[in-house]
Amino acid sequence: xxxxxxxxxxxxxxQQALSMQIxxxxxxxxxxxxxxxxxxxxxxxxxxxxxxxxxGDLERQVAVQDxxxxxxxxxxxxxxxxxxxxxxxxxxxxxxxxxxxxxxxxAHRENERVRSLIKQREDLLKQQDRQxxxxxxxxxxxxxxxxxxxxxxxxLRTIILDxxxxxxxxDQEIVAMFTNLxxxxxxxARLPVYRMDTASPSPRKMDxxxxxxxxxxxxxxxxxxxxxxxxxxxxxxxxxxRILDFRLFGAExxxxxxxxxxxxxxxxxxxxxxxxxxxxxxxxxxxxxxxSES
Amino acid sequence: xxxxxxxxxxxxSEALISDWRILTIECVDKxxxxxxxxxxxxxxxxxxxxxxxxxxxxxxRQEEEVKAKLLELCSEAVELRMIMRRSRDRYTCEIPxxxxxxxxxxKCEELAETVAVEGGKPNQAxxxxxxxxxxxxxxxxEDGDGKKIVLEKALVILKRK
Numbered sequence: 001x002x003x004x005x006x007x008x009x010x011x012x013x014x015q016q017a018l019s020m021q022i023x024x025x026x027x028x029x030x031x032x033x034x035x036x037x038x039x040x041x042x043x044x045x046x047x048x049x050x051x052x053x054x055x056g057d058l059e060r061q062v063a064v065q066d067x068x069x070x071x072x073x074x075x076x077x078x079x080x081x082x083x084x085x086x087x088x089x090x091x092x093x094x095x096x097x098x099x100x101x102x103x104x105x106x107a108h109r110e111n112e113r114v115r116s117l118i119k120q121r122e123d124l125l126k127q128q129d130r131q132x133x134x135x136x137x138x139x140x141x142x143x144x145x146x147x148x149x150x151x152x153x154x155x156l157r158t159i160i161l162d163x164x165x166x167x168x169x170x171d172q173e174i175v176a177m178f179t180n181l182x183x184x185x186x187x188x189a190r191l192p193v194y195r196m197d198t199a200s201p202s203p204r205k206m207d208x209x210x211x212x213x214x215x216x217x218x219x220x221x222x223x224x225x226x227x228x229x230x231x232x233x234x235x236x237x238x239x240x241x242r243i244l245d246f247r248l249f250g251a252e253x254x255x256x257x258x259x260x261x262x263x264x265x266x267x268x269x270x271x272x273x274x275x276x277x278x279x280x281x282x283x284x285x286x287x288x289x290x291x292s293e294s
Numbered sequence: 295x296x297x298x299x300x301x302x303x304x305x306x307s308e309a310l311i312s313d314w315r316i317l318t319i320e321c322v323d324k325x326x327x328x329x330x331x332x333x334x335x336x337x338x339x340x341x342x343x344x345x346x347x348x349x350x351x352x353x354x355r356q357e358e359e360v361k362a363k364l365l366e367l368c369s370e371a372v373e374l375r376m377i378m379r380r381s382r383d384r385y386t387c388e389i390p391x392x393x394x395x396x397x398x399x400x401k402c403e404e405l406a407e408t409v410a411v412e413g414g415k416p417n418q419a420x421x422x423x424x425x426x427x428x429x430x431x432x433x434x435x436e437d438g439d440g441k442k443i444v445l446e447k448a449l450v451i452l453k454r455k
Contacts, residue, residue: 157313169377174385175431175445177374182428182449184367193352193360194344201346210346226412229451231347233427235340235367240429242336243371244387250376251322253331268325272318279311 015100019093026086029079036076043069181239189231196224196231247273309436316380333368340364384434389426389448397423399452405430407447414454422453 047065188194200216213219213234219227248269255266265271341361348357378385388395388405395402398421409427411419430448434440 154309157309169381171433171445174374174377177370177377178387178431178446181367181371181374184363184370185428188360188363188367191360191363193349193356195347195349198347206346210343213343214346221413226410229410229412229427230425231344233425233451234343236426236428238340238343239336239368239371240387240389242339243332243368243375244378244429246332246375248332248372248375248379249319249322250330250372251325253334254322254325268322272322276311276315279306279314282306283308283311 196227330372333372337364337368382436387429388432389429406450409449419452420455423450
C-alpha cells in the first residue's frame, strides 16, 4: 500500500546511482590505462628510431626515457591498486543492492498481505452495513405494525368510552362557555356595589391577601377603570387556580368515614387527584405518547 | 430512525390516563353534590377578598346578590372545567408567564392580545406584560401530535414605557 512506496524509492535509487558512478570511473580509468599501454607499445620503436638517429646523446636520451618510465610504472601500479579497490567496492555495492532487492520484495509481500486484510475488513463492514439496513427495515415495519395496532386500539377505546357516556362537545361550545365566563367576571367587577373610586382601605382591617391586593402604593395610583381591570384579573386568577387549572373530578367535597388504618383523609377527591398525578409522573416516553399535562 | 430508551417503570400512556380520568369522572358523577364544592368554596373566597371595596351602604340583600352571581360564575367555571376534563382532546386555560409563554407581548403574540396600557395611553405601551385580565383557551387535539391551537386569546395589560 501507500506507506511502503517511499521505502522502495529510498532503498533502490541512491545505491544504483552510486554503482553507476563507480562504473563510469572504472571505465575512465580503463581508457587511461589503454592510452598508457599504447604509449608503452610504441616506446621500443621510439627508442630504436632514436638509436638509429643519434649516437652521442643516445645513451643520455635512454637514461632520460628510463627516468620518465619509472614514475609511469609507479602510476600504473597505483592505478591498478585503485582499480582493485573500486572492483571490491563494486562487489560490495552489488551485494548491498541484492539485499535491498530482497527487502523490497519482502515489503511488497507485506504490502499484499495488508491489502488483502483491508479487503477482508471492507467486506466485513459491507456485510455489517447490510445487516444494519435489514435491522432498520425490521424495526420500521415493527413500528408500522405498532401504529396499526394503536389505531385499532384507539377505535375500540372510542367505542367503549362512547358506551360510558363521554360527552362530545364542539370547540365552539367550549369557546362560548369560556367567553361567557369572561363576560360574567366583567359584569360582577362592574357592579355598582363595588366601589372603585375610593382610596385603599385601612390595612388594619384586612388579612394578608387583601393587604397585598389593595396595597396603597399600587391601588391609590390607579384610575377607577384600571382598578376594575385588576379586580377582574384577580377574580380570573382565583378561578384559574381553584377550578380551570385544577384536577377536578366533580366529587370535591364528597366525604367517606375516615376509618382507622386508612389515613385521616375523609375527602375522596384529593386521593383521585394524587392517583392522576402519579399516573402523569409515570407516563410512558414512547415516541407516540401524547405531550404531558402540566 | 432513532429508538428511545424506554424506562420500564414509565409505561402509562397519555391515552390510558385520559381513559382513566374520563371513566373515573363518570363513576364519581353519581356522588356529585347539587352545588359543586369547588364552586362554593371559590365563590366564597372571592367574595371575602373583595369585601374591602364593597360599598359601606350595601344592604344584606345586595351582598347576597353579589354572592349569588359569584356562585353562578364559579359553577359555570366548574361545568366548563368538567367538560374540558371529560374530553379526549386536551383543553387548557393558559396565561403568559407560564412555561412556553413568556411575559413579553412580542414573544407570545399567538396567545395574547393587548387590551390596555396601565397608567398610559395605547401609544405609550412597552413590550412588558403587567398582568393577564383573562387567560387564553388552548387545545391540543388527541391526534394532533401535541400541537397547541389557541382557540381564544388571553387579554393582557401592558406596562407604560
